[in-house]
Amino acid sequence: MILRRSATRALAVLGATALVGLALTGCSVGGGGGSSSDGNSISLLAGGNDPLATKTAKDIAAAFMKKYPSIKVKVDTRPGGTDGDNLIKTRLSTKTMDDVFFYNSGSLLQALHPDQTLQPLGNEPWAASVSKDFKAAVSTSKGMYGAPFGSTFDGGVMYNKKVYAKLGLSVPDTWAEFISNSQKIKAAGIVPVVQSYGDTWTSQLFVLADFANVSAQDPNWAANYTANKAKYVNPPALAGFQDTEEVHKLGLLNKDFASLTNVNALKMLATGQAAQYPMITVVIGNVIQSNPDQVNDIGYFAMPTANGNSHATVWEANGAYIPLSTTGAKLASAKKLVAFLNSPEGCAVQNAAQLPAGPYATTACTVPSNAPALVADEQKYQDAGKTGLALEFISPIKGPNLEKILIQVGSGISTAAQGAALYDQDVKAQAQQLGLPGWN
Numbered sequence: 001m002i003l004r005r006s007a008t009r010a011l012a013v014l015g016a017t018a019l020v021g022l023a024l025t026g027c028s029v030g031g032g033g034g035s036s037s038d039g040n041s042i043s044l045l046a047g048g049n050d051p052l053a054t055k056t057a058k059d060i061a062a063a064f065m066k067k068y069p070s071i072k073v074k075v076d077t078r079p080g081g082t083d084g085d086n087l088i089k090t091r092l093s094t095k096t097m098d099d100v101f102f103y104n105s106g107s108l109l110q111a112l113h114p115d116q117t118l119q120p121l122g123n124e125p126w127a128a129s130v131s132k133d134f135k136a137a138v139s140t141s142k143g144m145y146g147a148p149f150g151s152t153f154d155g156g157v158m159y160n161k162k163v164y165a166k167l168g169l170s171v172p173d174t175w176a177e178f179i180s181n182s183q184k185i186k187a188a189g190i191v192p193v194v195q196s197y198g199d200t201w202t203s204q205l206f207v208l209a210d211f212a213n214v215s216a217q218d219p220n221w222a223a224n225y226t227a228n229k230a231k232y233v234n235p236p237a238l239a240g241f242q243d244t245e246e247v248h249k250l251g252l253l254n255k256d257f258a259s260l261t262n263v264n265a266l267k268m269l270a271t272g273q274a275a276q277y278p279m280i281t282v283v284i285g286n287v288i289q290s291n292p293d294q295v296n297d298i299g300y301f302a303m304p305t306a307n308g309n310s311h312a313t314v315w316e317a318n319g320a321y322i323p324l325s326t327t328g329a330k331l332a333s334a335k336k337l338v339a340f341l342n343s344p345e346g347c348a349v350q351n352a353a354q355l356p357a358g359p360y361a362t363t364a365c366t367v368p369s370n371a372p373a374l375v376a377d378e379q380k381y382q383d384a385g386k387t388g389l390a391l392e393f394i395s396p397i398k399g400p401n402l403e404k405i406l407i408q409v410g411s412g413i414s415t416a417a418q419g420a421a422l423y424d425q426d427v428k429a430q431a432q433q434l435g436l437p438g439w440n
Contacts, residue, residue, distance in 0.1 A: 038329065038330070039071070039328065039329025039330050039331075039332055039333040040070055040071055040072060040329075040333070041071070041072045041074070042071065042072070042073055042074070042098075042099040042100065042326075042330055042333045042334055042337065043073070043074045043075075043076055043098040043099050043100075044057060044060075044061055044073050044074070044075050044076065044098060044099070044100045044101070044102075044337065045076045045077070045078060045097070045098035045100070045101035045102065046075060046076070046077050046078070046101075046102055047078065047080065047084065047102045047103065047318070050080075052353065052354065053102075054075070054077055055353065056349070056350065056353040056354070057075050057102070058075050059349050059352070059353060060340070060341065060346060060349050060350075061073035061074075061075050063340075063345060063346070063348075063349050064336075064337055064340045064346075067340065067345065068333075068336060068340075071333050071336070071337075073337065076098055085108070085111075088101065088103060088112065089111075089112060092112060092117040092118075092323055092325075093117075095323075095324075095325035096325070097323040097325055097326075098323075099322065099323075099326040099330050099331075099333070099334040099337075100320055100321070100322055100326075100334050100337050100338060101320070101321055101323070102149055102318055102319070102320055102321075103318065103319060103321060104318055104319070105134065105137035105138050105146055105316045105317065105318060105319045105393060106137045106316060106389070106390075106392055106393030106394065107392055107393060107394070107395060107396040109137070109138060109145070109146065109319065109321075110140070110396065111396070114138075114140060114143075114145040114321075115140055115142050115143070116324075117323060117324055118145040118146075118321050118322065118323060118324060119145070119321075119322040119323065119324055119326065119331065119334075120142075120143035120144065120145060121143075121144055121145060121146065121147060121322070121335075121338065122135075122139070122143050122144030122145075124147075124335065124338070124339065125339070126147065126338075126339050126342040126343070126362070126364060127144060127147075129342065129362045129363045129364045130147070130148060130342075130361060130362045131361045131362065131382070133152075133314050133316060133361070133387055133388070133389050134146075134148050134152075134316050134317060134361035134362070136389060136393075136394070137316040137319075137389060137393045137394075138319050145319075145321060146319030146320060146321050147319060147320045147321075147338045147339075147341055147342055148316075148317040148318075148319065148320075148341075148342065148360065148361035148362050148365075149317060149318050149319060149320045149341055149350075150317045150318055150350060150356075151317060151350075151356035151357060151358050151359065151360050151361070151365075151367075152314050152315060152316055152317050152358040152359055152360070152361055152378075153280055153281045153282035153314075153315050153357045153358040153378075154209075154280070154281050154300065154302070154312045154313060154314055154315070154358050154378045154381070154387075155205055155208055155209030155278075155279070155280045155281075155303070155312075155313040155315065155390065156209050156278070156279075156281075156300055156301055156302045156303050156312055156313065157178075157209075157276050157277065157278055157279070157300070157301050157302075157303065157304075158269060158276070158277045158279045158281065158284075158298055158299070158300055158374065159171075159269075159275060159276045159277070159298070159299050159300070159301065160269055160270070160272050160274070160275050160276075160297055160298060160299075161297050161298065161299045161373075162272055162297050163185065163188075163190060163272050163275040164181075164275070164299075166188075167184055167185060167188055169181045169184065169185075171299075171301045172301065172304045173304055173305075173308045173309070173310050174304050174305065174306065174307065174308045175239075175243065175304045175305060175306050176306075177304060178276075178304040179246070179250070179252075181276075182247070182250075182252045182275075182276065183250075183252075185275045185276070186251070186252060190272065190273065190274065190275050191253070191254045191268065191273060191274035191275065192247075192252040192253075192274075192275055192276060193247045193252045193253055193254075193274075193275075193276050193277070193278070194253070194254050194257075194260070194265045194268050194269060194274035194276070194277045195247075195253050195254065195257040195260070195265070195278075195410060196257070196260040196261055196262045196264070196265035197257055197258050197259070197260070197407050197410065197411070198258070198259045198260050198261040198262075199261050199262040200403040200404065200407060201403050202262050202265070202279065203244075203403050203406040203407045203410055204402055204403050204406055205278035205279055205280070206240045206241075206243040206244040206247075206278050206303070206406075206410075207232075207240030207241060207244065207402070207406060208240070208313065208390060208391065209240075209278060209280070209302075209303045209313045210239055210240040210243070210303045210305075210313065211237075211240075211313050211388065211389075211390055211391045212302070212303075212311035212312055212313035212314070212387060212388030212389070212390075213236070213239070213302075213303060213305045213310060213311050213313075213388075214236045214237050214239075215311070215388040215389070216309065216311045216388060217236045218230075218236060221236070221237065222391060222394045222395045223395075225237075225391075225395055225397065226395045226396070226397055226431075226436060227436075227437065227438045228431065228436075228438040228439050229438070231420075231424045232420040232423050232424050233417060233420040233421050233424050237420075238416065238417070238420050239305070239306065240303075241406070241409055241416035241417075241419050241420045241423075242416040243303075244406055244409045244410045244416065244419075245409050245410070245412075245415060245416040245419075247410075248409075248410050248411065248412050249412065253410075254268070254274060257410070257411075258407075258411060262279075262283065262286075263286055263290070265277055265279075266279075266283060266286050266287050266290070266291075267290055267291060269287075269298060270287050270290070270291035270294040270295070270297065270298060271291065271294060272297075278303070280315060281300055281357050281358055281374055281375075281378060282315070282357040282358070283357075284298065284357050284372045284374060285354075285355075285357060287372075288355070288372065295372050295373070296372065296373040297373075298372070298373065298374055299373060299374050299377050300374040300377040300378055301377065302381055302386070309386075310386070311381070311386045311387060311388050312378060312381035312382070312386060312387045312388075313387075313388060313389075313390050314358075314382075314387050314388065314389055314390060315390050315392075315393075316361060316389065316390075316393055317360070317361045320337075320338050320341055322334045322335065322338065342362050342364045342365070343364060344364065344365075344366075346365075347360070347364060347365035347366065350365065351365075351367075351368045355368065355370065355371050355372065356368075356371055356375060357372070357375065358375055358378045359375065359378055359379045359382045367379070396434055396436075397427050397430060397431050397434070397436070398427070398430070399423055399426030399427035399429075399430055400426065400430070401422075401423070401426045402423055402426065405419045405422050405423050405426065406419065
């Protein structure tokens with residue numbers, strides 16, 4: 001399962017962002033953008049499963065129409081999940097898609113065959129302000145097709161800054177430093193590493209959040225993995241499985257790791273009962289709700305590596321896209337709306353809708369001063385160029401049983417090598433189903 005979808009499930013409970021799931025399930029869908037050449041009226045299709053995101057889309061449309069009173073924007077919504085994916089594919093193929101629509105970046109976007117269905121946007125003025133990671137997530141060899149909508153978020157380790165300060169600890173860059181810190185935390189009577197297998201998706205973070213480090217060591221790993229030439233059972237990708245195994249073997253976890261939920265793990269982290277949590281930063285929205293006085297006590301660091309030089313693994317912002325069926329005067333108006341999203345006015349609407357959980361994918365947007373403190377920690381990695389995309393943005397392969405396999409590894413039932421071998425086998429059926437070369 002793609003972690004972004006898992007995060008969306010969590011956010012449905014948290015109400016934490018308009019940046020992952022982008023609209024209200026079950027609402028009717030309005031007409032697409034190909035039916036008229038009148039540029040004075042365009043439609044915007046939001047995403048799926050989040051009422052807050054529907055409101056955000058409407059707020060953006062309202063602000064845009066205030067700036068461009070001659071252009072009317074009608075906001076449509078769609079279902080989430082597979083139903084929403086299929087609707088978008090159908091409407092693109094029948095040329096009835098809205099003039100602008102919000103959708104995922106990365107491998108899910110590639111399934112829309114953007115070279116054949118979307119307007120290229122790489123030459124628009126705002127494109128120069130977009131991060132290299134986002135460009136990679138919305139591009140093919142033939143062009144760039146999306147503009148960022150919302151903030152990014154990172155995978156790595158969320159930690160309690162007050163615990164670190166009290167014990168005189170420094171943010172680790174190597175795995176040995178991380179283990180050393182954890183042992184000192186344990187000696188102080190605090191849970192060193194909190195795990196929450198009661199929400200099974202959370203078991204994946206040591207593996208998924210390490211992928212930027214894998215890419216840094218082997219830039220071709222994702223391409224080779226997709227071609228069945230790279231495996232998790234071998235370094236460097238094996239490291240995430242080994243880390244999952246080691247923290248359990250060394251007794252660094254909370255006693256109730258098998259049943260604890262993500263919500264309660266975050267409360268432990270916020271109150272200092274636990275010091276470190278392998279997690280995606282988007283869940284900081286839960287802390288804003290449950291422990292607002294402690295939200296800035298939580299920081300972030302990238303998953304440590306054996307040799308240092310840690311890189312932050314980035315889950316990119318969603319994208320705003322224009323279908324090929326939008327042409328003429330409508331295309332001009334649609335491009336104005338996309339540009340507005342990546343302007344100070346559009347960014348202000350996004351900030352007002354929801355505090356970002358990570359840096360923006362464009363320098364046109366500025367993180368507000370009241371954003372959670374860990375966003376500044378994430379920004380340091382982006383500013384230093386020490387980031388990399390999560391695997392799901394550059395490969396379509398994600399086996400369905402990774403979370404179950406990692407629970408076994410993280411509970412001492414399976415070794416890291418056994419778990420990695422199981423996962424290498426787990427992805428085979430999906431790769432064959434996708435018809436990828438090299439998997440027959």
